[in-house]
Amino acid sequence: MGIERFQGYKLPGGVFTVEPDKHALFLKAVDAEPSPAGNAHPMFAFIAAHNGMGLTFPQFMTLLDAPLDAGALFGQEDLNIVRPLRIGETVTVRGSIVEARSTKGAKAGSFDLVTCGLELIDDSGTVICTSRETYVIPRRAA
Amino acid sequence: MSRPVRHRVKAGDVLPEKAGPDINKARIKMVMDVMGDVNPVHIDEELVKRMGLRGLVNQGPCNLAYITNMLVAWTGNPDCVKRLQVRFHNLVVPGDRTVAGGTVKAVNGDTAECDVWLRLADGTTMLAGSADVAINHNGS
Numbered sequence: 001m002g003i004e005r006f007q008g009y010k011l012p013g014g015v016f017t018v019e020p021d022k023h024a025l026f027l028k029a030v031d032a033e034p035s036p037a038g039n040a041h042p043m044f045a046f047i048a049a050h051n052g053m054g055l056t057f058p059q060f061m062t063l064l065d066a067p068l069d070a071g072a073l074f075g076q077e078d079l080n081i082v083r084p085l086r087i088g089e090t091v092t093v094r095g096s097i098v099e100a101r102s103t104k105g106a107k108a109g110s111f112d113l114v115t116c117g118l119e120l121i122d123d124s125g126t127v128i129c130t131s132r133e134t135y136v137i138p139r140r141a142a
Numbered sequence: 143m144s145r146p147v148r149h150r151v152k153a154g155d156v157l158p159e160k161a162g163p164d165i166n167k168a169r170i171k172m173v174m175d176v177m178g179d180v181n182p183v184h185i186d187e188e189l190v191k192r193m194g195l196r197g198l199v200n201q202g203p204c205n206l207a208y209i210t211n212m213l214v215a216w217t218g219n220p221d222c223v224k225r226l227q228v229r230f231h232n233l234v235v236p237g238d239r240t241v242a243g244g245t246v247k248a249v250n251g252d253t254a255e256c257d258v259w260l261r262l263a264d265g266t267t268m269l270a271g272s273a274d275v276a277i278n279h280n281g282s
Binding site for chain 1: 162175203206223224230
């Protein structure tokens with residue numbers, strides 16, 4: 001079976017904390033303004049989902065039988081923010097691989113599209129953000 | 143704080159364009175540190191050459207953040223983004239000069255539904271998609 005076998009794979013999940021120093025570094029890196037309300041930058045919803053899914057990037061690539069230097073890239077992102085993360089807040093991350101398929105492009109050659117659907121849950125059990133992120137993973141001829 | 147929305151928002155409004163920051167290896171390294179990102183496409187010059195890419199890859203969340211910066215500058219509210227849905231059409235690399243912009247598609251209550259994009263100065267679309275943005279109808 002091909003990459004499709006991973007569709008429905010439940011990711012280990014985990015927790016993610018918006019660390020103030022890393023948050024400040026991100027604002028500096030992208031020239032963003034801080035929230036006067038002490039909320040985290042919206043991209044921290046994305047970063048929390050990505051980093052809290054329970055697999056490091058090398059582990060994720062190993063799971064998908066892809067080498068670390070495959071050249072994996074983001075293809076699409078759908079981020080829904082019910083309420084912003086707060087700086088210093090810890091959230092629980094849970095999710096699964098919701099879509100996995102192989103395709104071929106005229107210029108790009110063969111590649112896999114793997115989409116993770118992830119939720120960020122606060123300490124009251126409320127889903128505060130969802131992230132659906134699609135990775136493009138080039139596949140070289142064996 | 144940037145200048146907020148100063149008129150009643152309506153469909154068809156063009157969002158004020160905003161230029162992105164300088165994109166360089168130092169900023170990419172900062173975001174690798176933030177994210178614990180070890181994807182070699184951000185640091186391995188030989189790999190990106192082999193892949194036929196224009197250069198080291200600027201992280202996706204950064205490119206999204208440039209669109210967010212544009213929306214924040216428009217609304218004056220750093221917490222304005224309620225939803226952001228984009229497709230990454232092209233890779234952004236060090237030295238690129240980006241500009242973010244968009245158009246209001248519809249207004250529903252206190253939310254503006256917008257088409258948004260990130261382009262290079264020559265008009266090449268790098269990211270495009272849609273955003274739901276909190277607005278203040280009474281913005282003065």
